[in-house]
Amino acid sequence: MKKDLFEKAAEFIKMFYSEQNRSPAELSNRLREIEYSIAEHGVYEHTYEELEFGAKAAWRNSNRCIGRLFWDHLKVLDKREAKEADEVFSALFEHIQFATNNGRLRPAITIFSPDTSEQKIRIWNHQLIRYAGYETADGIIGDPHSIPFTKQCVKLGWEPKYGKFDVLPLVVQMYNQQPRLREIPEELILEVAIVHPEYNWFSDLGLKWYAVPMISDMKLEIGGISYKAAPFNGWYMGTEIGARNLADDFRYDVLPQIASLLGLDTRSHSSLWKDRALVELNAAVLHSFKKEGVSIVDHHTAAQQFKKFEENEKGQGRDLTGDWTWLIPPVSPAATHIFHKQYINEVKTPNYFYQDTPYQ
Numbered sequence: 001m002k003k004d005l006f007e008k009a010a011e012f013i014k015m016f017y018s019e020q021n022r023s024p025a026e027l028s029n030r031l032r033e034i035e036y037s038i039a040e041h042g043v044y045e046h047t048y049e050e051l052e053f054g055a056k057a058a059w060r061n062s063n064r065c066i067g068r069l070f071w072d073h074l075k076v077l078d079k080r081e082a083k084e085a086d087e088v089f090s091a092l093f094e095h096i097q098f099a100t101n102n103g104r105l106r107p108a109i110t111i112f113s114p115d116t117s118e119q120k121i122r123i124w125n126h127q128l129i130r131y132a133g134y135e136t137a138d139g140i141i142g143d144p145h146s147i148p149f150t151k152q153c154v155k156l157g158w159e160p161k162y163g164k165f166d167v168l169p170l171v172v173q174m175y176n177q178q179p180r181l182r183e184i185p186e187e188l189i190l191e192v193a194i195v196h197p198e199y200n201w202f203s204d205l206g207l208k209w210y211a212v213p214m215i216s217d218m219k220l221e222i223g224g225i226s227y228k229a230a231p232f233n234g235w236y237m238g239t240e241i242g243a244r245n246l247a248d249d250f251r252y253d254v255l256p257q258i259a260s261l262l263g264l265d266t267r268s269h270s271s272l273w274k275d276r277a278l279v280e281l282n283a284a285v286l287h288s289f290k291k292e293g294v295s296i297v298d299h300h301t302a303a304q305q306f307k308k309f310e311e312n313e314k315g316q317g318r319d320l321t322g323d324w325t326w327l328i329p330p331v332s333p334a335a336t337h338i339f340h341k342q343y344i345n346e347v348k349t350p351n352y353f354y355q356d357t358p359y360q
Protein backbone atom coordinates (compact mmCIF):
# COMPACT_ATOMS: atom_id res chain seq x y z
CA MET A 1 0.00 0.00 0.00
CA LYS A 2 2.71 2.53 1.02
CA LYS A 3 4.88 1.87 -2.04
CA ASP A 4 1.77 2.11 -4.20
CA LEU A 5 0.83 5.43 -2.62
CA PHE A 6 4.28 6.93 -3.18
CA GLU A 7 4.29 5.78 -6.81
CA LYS A 8 0.93 7.49 -7.43
CA ALA A 9 2.05 10.59 -5.54
CA ALA A 10 5.32 10.82 -7.47
CA GLU A 11 3.54 10.43 -10.82
CA PHE A 12 1.21 13.31 -9.93
CA ILE A 13 3.90 15.60 -8.53
CA LYS A 14 6.16 15.03 -11.55
CA MET A 15 3.28 15.95 -13.89
CA PHE A 16 2.37 19.02 -11.83
CA TYR A 17 5.96 20.32 -11.52
CA SER A 18 6.73 19.78 -15.21
CA GLU A 19 3.53 21.55 -16.32
CA GLN A 20 4.34 24.47 -14.00
CA ASN A 21 7.98 24.48 -15.17
CA ARG A 22 9.35 24.04 -11.65
CA SER A 23 13.06 23.20 -11.18
CA PRO A 24 14.34 19.63 -10.68
CA ALA A 25 15.64 20.73 -7.27
CA GLU A 26 12.14 21.80 -6.17
CA LEU A 27 10.78 18.51 -7.50
CA SER A 28 13.24 16.30 -5.62
CA ASN A 29 12.70 18.33 -2.43
CA ARG A 30 8.95 17.83 -2.60
CA LEU A 31 9.31 14.13 -3.44
CA ARG A 32 11.60 13.65 -0.44
CA GLU A 33 9.07 15.43 1.83
CA ILE A 34 6.27 13.17 0.58
CA GLU A 35 8.41 10.03 0.89
CA TYR A 36 9.19 10.93 4.50
CA SER A 37 5.54 11.70 5.32
CA ILE A 38 4.34 8.40 3.86
CA ALA A 39 7.08 6.49 5.71
CA GLU A 40 6.18 8.20 9.01
CA HIS A 41 2.38 8.52 8.74
CA GLY A 42 1.35 6.29 5.82
CA VAL A 43 -0.10 9.33 4.10
CA TYR A 44 0.87 12.74 2.68
CA GLU A 45 -0.95 16.05 2.38
CA HIS A 46 -1.43 18.16 -0.77
CA THR A 47 -0.42 21.81 -0.73
CA TYR A 48 -3.19 24.17 -1.86
CA GLU A 49 -1.46 24.56 -5.26
CA GLU A 50 -1.28 20.77 -5.70
CA LEU A 51 -4.95 20.43 -4.69
CA GLU A 52 -6.01 23.20 -7.10
CA PHE A 53 -4.05 21.77 -10.01
CA GLY A 54 -5.25 18.25 -9.20
CA ALA A 55 -8.93 19.28 -9.29
CA LYS A 56 -8.41 21.13 -12.60
CA ALA A 57 -6.47 18.25 -14.16
CA ALA A 58 -9.21 15.85 -13.02
CA TRP A 59 -11.76 17.94 -14.95
CA ARG A 60 -9.39 18.01 -17.96
CA ASN A 61 -9.24 14.20 -17.76
CA SER A 62 -13.02 13.68 -17.51
CA ASN A 63 -13.59 11.73 -20.72
CA ARG A 64 -17.38 12.13 -20.68
CA CYS A 65 -17.29 15.93 -20.28
CA ILE A 66 -17.98 18.15 -23.29
CA GLY A 67 -17.32 21.28 -21.20
CA ARG A 68 -13.58 20.78 -20.68
CA LEU A 69 -12.38 23.85 -22.61
CA PHE A 70 -12.64 25.81 -19.36
CA TRP A 71 -10.75 23.24 -17.23
CA ASP A 72 -8.21 25.83 -16.03
CA HIS A 73 -10.95 28.18 -14.79
CA LEU A 74 -12.20 26.23 -11.80
CA LYS A 75 -12.56 27.91 -8.42
CA VAL A 76 -11.19 25.55 -5.78
CA LEU A 77 -12.63 26.05 -2.26
CA ASP A 78 -10.35 24.28 0.23
CA LYS A 79 -12.46 23.05 3.16
CA ARG A 80 -10.17 20.25 4.36
CA GLU A 81 -10.24 21.76 7.87
CA ALA A 82 -14.02 21.33 8.26
CA LYS A 83 -14.46 18.84 11.12
CA GLU A 84 -18.05 19.36 12.28
CA ALA A 85 -21.28 18.81 10.31
CA ASP A 86 -22.22 22.48 10.81
CA GLU A 87 -18.97 23.57 9.14
CA VAL A 88 -19.72 21.25 6.21
CA PHE A 89 -23.26 22.59 5.79
CA SER A 90 -22.11 26.22 5.83
CA ALA A 91 -19.37 25.37 3.31
CA LEU A 92 -22.03 23.83 1.05
CA PHE A 93 -24.24 26.93 1.36
CA GLU A 94 -21.18 29.06 0.55
CA HIS A 95 -20.52 26.89 -2.52
CA ILE A 96 -24.13 27.22 -3.75
CA GLN A 97 -24.01 30.99 -3.31
CA PHE A 98 -20.59 31.37 -5.00
CA ALA A 99 -21.51 29.11 -7.92
CA THR A 100 -24.95 30.70 -8.48
CA ASN A 101 -23.67 34.28 -8.47
CA ASN A 102 -27.15 35.64 -9.36
CA GLY A 103 -27.18 33.67 -12.61
CA ARG A 104 -23.64 34.33 -13.89
CA LEU A 105 -22.64 30.79 -12.91
CA ARG A 106 -19.04 30.13 -11.82
CA PRO A 107 -17.53 26.63 -12.04
CA ALA A 108 -16.32 25.63 -8.56
CA ILE A 109 -15.39 22.68 -6.41
CA THR A 110 -15.38 22.42 -2.62
CA ILE A 111 -12.90 19.88 -1.29
CA PHE A 112 -13.40 18.37 2.16
CA SER A 113 -10.90 16.24 4.07
CA PRO A 114 -9.61 13.16 2.24
CA ASP A 115 -10.54 9.62 3.15
CA THR A 116 -7.11 8.94 4.66
CA SER A 117 -7.77 11.26 7.58
CA GLU A 118 -9.80 10.06 10.54
CA GLN A 119 -12.53 12.60 9.67
CA LYS A 120 -14.23 10.74 6.83
CA ILE A 121 -17.03 12.81 5.29
CA ARG A 122 -19.71 11.75 2.80
CA ILE A 123 -22.44 13.79 1.12
CA TRP A 124 -25.38 11.49 0.39
CA ASN A 125 -26.98 13.73 -2.26
CA HIS A 126 -26.41 13.00 -5.98
CA GLN A 127 -26.51 16.76 -6.62
CA LEU A 128 -26.68 19.54 -4.00
CA ILE A 129 -29.93 20.79 -5.56
CA ARG A 130 -32.26 18.10 -6.90
CA TYR A 131 -36.03 17.46 -6.88
CA ALA A 132 -37.61 14.74 -4.75
CA GLY A 133 -39.28 11.65 -6.23
CA TYR A 134 -42.17 9.80 -4.56
CA GLU A 135 -43.79 6.44 -5.31
CA THR A 136 -47.44 6.76 -4.26
CA ALA A 137 -50.55 4.59 -4.64
CA ASP A 138 -51.64 6.96 -7.47
CA GLY A 139 -48.26 6.73 -9.26
CA ILE A 140 -44.98 8.62 -9.23
CA ILE A 141 -44.73 12.27 -8.22
CA GLY A 142 -41.61 14.38 -8.95
CA ASP A 143 -38.28 13.06 -10.28
CA PRO A 144 -38.21 9.25 -10.47
CA HIS A 145 -34.40 9.40 -10.41
CA SER A 146 -34.58 10.68 -6.82
CA ILE A 147 -36.90 8.01 -5.40
CA PRO A 148 -34.23 5.98 -3.50
CA PHE A 149 -32.56 9.07 -2.00
CA THR A 150 -35.95 10.64 -1.12
CA LYS A 151 -36.83 7.43 0.77
CA GLN A 152 -33.58 7.80 2.74
CA CYS A 153 -34.42 11.43 3.59
CA VAL A 154 -37.91 10.45 4.81
CA LYS A 155 -36.35 7.63 6.84
CA LEU A 156 -34.03 10.23 8.43
CA GLY A 157 -37.03 12.40 9.38
CA TRP A 158 -37.55 14.64 6.35
CA GLU A 159 -41.17 15.74 5.84
CA PRO A 160 -42.28 14.70 2.30
CA LYS A 161 -44.35 17.40 0.51
CA TYR A 162 -45.43 15.21 -2.44
CA GLY A 163 -44.87 18.07 -4.89
CA LYS A 164 -43.47 17.83 -8.41
CA PHE A 165 -40.44 20.06 -7.72
CA ASP A 166 -39.59 19.73 -4.00
CA VAL A 167 -35.90 20.57 -3.42
CA LEU A 168 -34.37 17.82 -1.29
CA PRO A 169 -32.42 18.53 1.93
CA LEU A 170 -28.65 18.18 2.16
CA VAL A 171 -27.57 14.95 3.87
CA VAL A 172 -24.04 14.88 5.36
CA GLN A 173 -22.44 11.97 7.22
CA MET A 174 -19.37 12.63 9.43
CA TYR A 175 -16.99 9.71 10.17
CA ASN A 176 -19.38 6.89 11.12
CA GLN A 177 -21.89 9.10 12.91
CA GLN A 178 -25.60 9.29 12.08
CA PRO A 179 -26.17 11.26 8.84
CA ARG A 180 -27.52 14.79 9.38
CA LEU A 181 -30.17 16.60 7.28
CA ARG A 182 -30.30 20.34 6.56
CA GLU A 183 -32.78 22.22 4.33
CA ILE A 184 -31.13 24.62 1.88
CA PRO A 185 -32.30 28.21 2.60
CA GLU A 186 -34.71 28.95 -0.26
CA GLU A 187 -33.04 32.28 -1.01
CA LEU A 188 -30.01 30.25 -2.16
CA ILE A 189 -32.03 28.22 -4.67
CA LEU A 190 -32.23 29.76 -8.16
CA GLU A 191 -34.79 28.14 -10.49
CA VAL A 192 -35.93 28.92 -14.03
CA ALA A 193 -39.57 28.66 -15.20
CA ILE A 194 -39.65 27.02 -18.65
CA VAL A 195 -41.52 29.15 -21.20
CA HIS A 196 -41.50 29.09 -25.03
CA PRO A 197 -40.47 32.03 -27.25
CA GLU A 198 -43.60 31.63 -29.45
CA TYR A 199 -46.15 29.32 -27.77
CA ASN A 200 -47.77 31.06 -24.78
CA TRP A 201 -49.50 27.82 -23.73
CA PHE A 202 -46.08 26.34 -22.88
CA SER A 203 -46.10 27.96 -19.41
CA ASP A 204 -49.36 26.10 -18.62
CA LEU A 205 -47.24 22.94 -18.38
CA GLY A 206 -45.87 24.39 -15.14
CA LEU A 207 -42.32 23.23 -15.88
CA LYS A 208 -39.19 24.60 -14.22
CA TRP A 209 -35.65 23.46 -13.44
CA TYR A 210 -32.90 24.54 -11.02
CA ALA A 211 -30.10 26.70 -12.37
CA VAL A 212 -26.94 25.05 -11.03
CA PRO A 213 -25.93 21.41 -11.51
CA MET A 214 -23.69 20.50 -8.55
CA ILE A 215 -22.49 16.87 -8.54
CA SER A 216 -21.87 15.76 -4.97
CA ASP A 217 -21.56 11.97 -5.13
CA MET A 218 -18.33 11.48 -7.11
CA LYS A 219 -14.87 11.10 -5.62
CA LEU A 220 -11.85 13.14 -6.68
CA GLU A 221 -8.64 11.15 -6.88
CA ILE A 222 -5.30 13.02 -6.90
CA GLY A 223 -1.91 11.33 -6.58
CA GLY A 224 -3.29 8.30 -4.73
CA ILE A 225 -5.42 10.34 -2.33
CA SER A 226 -9.25 10.07 -2.51
CA TYR A 227 -11.48 13.02 -1.72
CA LYS A 228 -14.87 11.36 -1.30
CA ALA A 229 -16.68 14.62 -0.52
CA ALA A 230 -15.77 17.12 -3.27
CA PRO A 231 -18.92 18.64 -4.83
CA PHE A 232 -18.36 20.42 -8.13
CA ASN A 233 -20.54 22.54 -10.43
CA GLY A 234 -20.48 23.95 -13.91
CA TRP A 235 -23.48 25.17 -15.88
CA TYR A 236 -26.01 23.08 -17.80
CA MET A 237 -25.95 22.15 -21.45
CA GLY A 238 -29.60 22.68 -22.46
CA THR A 239 -30.12 19.10 -23.68
CA GLU A 240 -29.50 17.72 -20.17
CA ILE A 241 -32.76 19.38 -19.08
CA GLY A 242 -34.66 19.40 -22.38
CA ALA A 243 -33.71 16.01 -23.78
CA ARG A 244 -33.19 13.95 -20.63
CA ASN A 245 -34.42 15.28 -17.26
CA LEU A 246 -37.80 16.52 -18.57
CA ALA A 247 -38.04 14.25 -21.64
CA ASP A 248 -37.06 10.70 -20.65
CA ASP A 249 -40.19 8.60 -20.17
CA PHE A 250 -38.60 7.36 -16.91
CA ARG A 251 -38.07 10.98 -15.76
CA TYR A 252 -40.64 13.82 -16.19
CA ASP A 253 -41.94 12.35 -19.49
CA VAL A 254 -43.43 15.59 -20.91
CA LEU A 255 -43.07 14.89 -24.67
CA PRO A 256 -46.55 13.41 -25.29
CA GLN A 257 -48.17 16.44 -23.60
CA ILE A 258 -46.09 18.89 -25.62
CA ALA A 259 -46.78 17.02 -28.88
CA SER A 260 -50.55 17.08 -28.40
CA LEU A 261 -50.47 20.79 -27.40
CA LEU A 262 -48.54 21.32 -30.65
CA GLY A 263 -51.44 19.58 -32.44
CA LEU A 264 -49.22 16.74 -33.70
CA ASP A 265 -50.44 13.23 -34.56
CA THR A 266 -49.00 11.15 -31.70
CA ARG A 267 -50.51 7.92 -33.09
CA SER A 268 -47.81 7.40 -35.71
CA HIS A 269 -44.05 7.49 -35.14
CA SER A 270 -43.49 8.65 -38.69
CA SER A 271 -45.06 12.05 -37.98
CA LEU A 272 -41.86 12.55 -35.92
CA TRP A 273 -44.00 14.08 -33.19
CA LYS A 274 -41.44 13.08 -30.54
CA ASP A 275 -38.63 14.82 -32.44
CA ARG A 276 -40.68 17.99 -33.00
CA ALA A 277 -41.68 18.08 -29.32
CA LEU A 278 -38.02 17.58 -28.31
CA VAL A 279 -36.83 20.49 -30.43
CA GLU A 280 -39.50 22.85 -29.05
CA LEU A 281 -38.77 21.79 -25.45
CA ASN A 282 -35.02 22.31 -25.91
CA ALA A 283 -35.59 25.68 -27.58
CA ALA A 284 -37.81 26.63 -24.61
CA VAL A 285 -35.15 25.61 -22.06
CA LEU A 286 -32.42 27.68 -23.75
CA HIS A 287 -34.79 30.63 -24.23
CA SER A 288 -35.95 30.55 -20.58
CA PHE A 289 -32.44 30.41 -19.08
CA LYS A 290 -31.25 33.24 -21.33
CA LYS A 291 -34.37 35.29 -20.54
CA GLU A 292 -33.65 34.95 -16.78
CA GLY A 293 -29.93 35.72 -17.26
CA VAL A 294 -28.88 32.26 -16.10
CA SER A 295 -25.80 30.68 -17.73
CA ILE A 296 -26.49 27.75 -20.05
CA VAL A 297 -24.92 26.44 -23.25
CA ASP A 298 -26.62 24.93 -26.32
CA HIS A 299 -25.18 21.68 -27.64
CA HIS A 300 -23.86 23.25 -30.86
CA THR A 301 -21.87 25.93 -29.02
CA ALA A 302 -20.70 23.33 -26.50
CA ALA A 303 -19.44 21.11 -29.33
CA GLN A 304 -17.57 24.04 -30.87
CA GLN A 305 -15.98 24.80 -27.49
CA PHE A 306 -15.00 21.14 -27.19
CA LYS A 307 -13.38 21.36 -30.64
CA LYS A 308 -11.29 24.28 -29.32
CA PHE A 309 -10.37 22.13 -26.30
CA GLU A 310 -9.20 19.35 -28.65
CA GLU A 311 -7.00 21.86 -30.50
CA ASN A 312 -5.59 23.34 -27.29
CA GLU A 313 -4.67 19.90 -25.94
CA LYS A 314 -2.93 19.02 -29.20
CA GLY A 315 -1.07 22.32 -29.05
CA GLN A 316 0.05 21.53 -25.49
CA GLY A 317 1.32 18.12 -26.59
CA ARG A 318 -1.22 16.19 -24.51
CA ASP A 319 -3.09 13.17 -25.91
CA LEU A 320 -6.83 13.82 -25.87
CA THR A 321 -9.03 11.15 -24.26
CA GLY A 322 -12.83 11.02 -24.45
CA ASP A 323 -15.91 8.81 -24.18
CA TRP A 324 -17.76 9.24 -27.50
CA THR A 325 -20.93 7.65 -26.16
CA TRP A 326 -21.34 10.49 -23.62
CA LEU A 327 -19.67 13.31 -25.56
CA ILE A 328 -22.26 13.24 -28.37
CA PRO A 329 -25.31 15.31 -27.36
CA PRO A 330 -28.69 13.51 -27.18
CA VAL A 331 -30.25 15.95 -29.68
CA SER A 332 -28.95 16.12 -33.30
CA PRO A 333 -25.65 14.37 -32.41
CA ALA A 334 -24.62 14.06 -36.09
CA ALA A 335 -24.93 17.82 -36.45
CA THR A 336 -21.78 18.13 -34.30
CA HIS A 337 -18.18 17.22 -35.28
CA ILE A 338 -17.96 14.91 -32.27
CA PHE A 339 -20.24 12.31 -33.91
CA HIS A 340 -17.91 12.02 -36.90
CA LYS A 341 -14.67 11.21 -35.11
CA GLN A 342 -13.34 8.65 -32.64
CA TYR A 343 -11.95 9.24 -29.16
CA ILE A 344 -9.64 7.16 -26.98
CA ASN A 345 -11.45 6.34 -23.76
CA GLU A 346 -8.31 5.86 -21.66
CA VAL A 347 -8.80 6.79 -17.97
CA LYS A 348 -6.05 9.06 -16.66
CA THR A 349 -5.62 10.42 -13.12
CA PRO A 350 -6.29 12.85 -11.50
CA ASN A 351 -9.97 12.22 -12.27
CA TYR A 352 -13.53 12.07 -10.90
CA PHE A 353 -14.87 8.58 -10.26
CA TYR A 354 -18.11 6.94 -9.21
CA GLN A 355 -18.10 5.59 -5.69
CA ASP A 356 -20.47 3.27 -3.82
CA THR A 357 -23.63 4.92 -2.51
CA PRO A 358 -23.20 5.48 1.25
CA TYR A 359 -26.69 4.09 1.92
CA GLN A 360 -28.22 0.82 0.83
Ligand code: HEM
Nearest residue numbers: 059062064065066067107108232233234235236237297352
Ligand atom coordinates in the same frame (compact mmCIF):
# COMPACT_ATOMS: atom_id res chain seq x y z
C1 HEM B 1 -18.66 24.55 -17.17
C2 HEM B 1 -19.67 23.95 -17.79
C3 HEM B 1 -19.78 22.46 -17.98
C4 HEM B 1 -20.59 21.88 -18.90
C5 HEM B 1 -21.51 22.59 -19.90
C6 HEM B 1 -20.44 20.45 -18.77
C7 HEM B 1 -21.15 19.52 -19.51
C8 HEM B 1 -21.21 18.19 -19.21
C9 HEM B 1 -22.22 17.27 -19.72
C10 HEM B 1 -23.37 17.64 -20.64
C11 HEM B 1 -21.94 16.05 -19.22
C12 HEM B 1 -22.74 14.76 -19.46
C13 HEM B 1 -23.68 14.65 -18.26
C14 HEM B 1 -24.82 13.66 -18.45
O1 HEM B 1 -25.11 13.33 -19.63
O2 HEM B 1 -25.42 13.24 -17.45
C15 HEM B 1 -20.76 16.18 -18.40
C16 HEM B 1 -20.15 15.12 -17.74
C17 HEM B 1 -19.16 15.30 -16.80
N1 HEM B 1 -18.56 16.49 -16.43
FE1 HEM B 1 -18.83 18.29 -17.29
N2 HEM B 1 -19.51 20.17 -17.80
C18 HEM B 1 -19.10 21.37 -17.27
C19 HEM B 1 -18.21 21.53 -16.21
C20 HEM B 1 -17.67 20.50 -15.48
C21 HEM B 1 -16.88 20.68 -14.27
C22 HEM B 1 -16.57 22.04 -13.62
C23 HEM B 1 -16.50 19.44 -13.86
C24 HEM B 1 -15.65 19.03 -12.67
C25 HEM B 1 -14.78 19.86 -12.07
C26 HEM B 1 -17.06 18.48 -14.80
C27 HEM B 1 -16.89 17.11 -14.72
C28 HEM B 1 -17.67 16.19 -15.43
C29 HEM B 1 -17.66 14.76 -15.18
C30 HEM B 1 -16.79 14.03 -14.14
C31 HEM B 1 -18.59 14.19 -16.05
C32 HEM B 1 -18.95 12.69 -16.18
C33 HEM B 1 -20.03 12.37 -15.15
C34 HEM B 1 -20.42 10.88 -15.14
O3 HEM B 1 -19.58 10.05 -15.58
O4 HEM B 1 -21.56 10.57 -14.69
N3 HEM B 1 -17.76 19.15 -15.78
N4 HEM B 1 -20.32 17.49 -18.41
Ligand SMILES: N=C(Nc1cccc(CNC[C@@H]2CCCN2)c1)c1cccs1
Nearest residue numbers: 145213214215232233234235236237240
Ligand atom coordinates in the same frame (compact mmCIF):
# COMPACT_ATOMS: atom_id res chain seq x y z
N1 LIG C 1 -23.55 20.23 -16.64
C1 LIG C 1 -23.29 19.31 -15.84
N2 LIG C 1 -23.83 18.07 -16.04
C2 LIG C 1 -23.41 16.90 -15.44
C3 LIG C 1 -22.06 16.63 -15.24
C4 LIG C 1 -21.68 15.44 -14.61
C5 LIG C 1 -22.65 14.52 -14.21
C6 LIG C 1 -23.98 14.82 -14.42
C7 LIG C 1 -25.03 13.83 -13.95
N3 LIG C 1 -25.02 12.69 -14.85
C8 LIG C 1 -25.89 11.64 -14.40
C9 LIG C 1 -27.28 12.12 -14.63
C10 LIG C 1 -28.24 11.31 -13.81
C11 LIG C 1 -29.13 10.63 -14.78
C12 LIG C 1 -28.56 10.87 -16.14
N4 LIG C 1 -27.63 11.97 -16.01
C13 LIG C 1 -24.38 15.99 -15.02
C14 LIG C 1 -22.43 19.53 -14.66
C15 LIG C 1 -22.60 19.14 -13.36
C16 LIG C 1 -21.52 19.54 -12.53
C17 LIG C 1 -20.53 20.20 -13.20
S1 LIG C 1 -20.96 20.36 -14.82
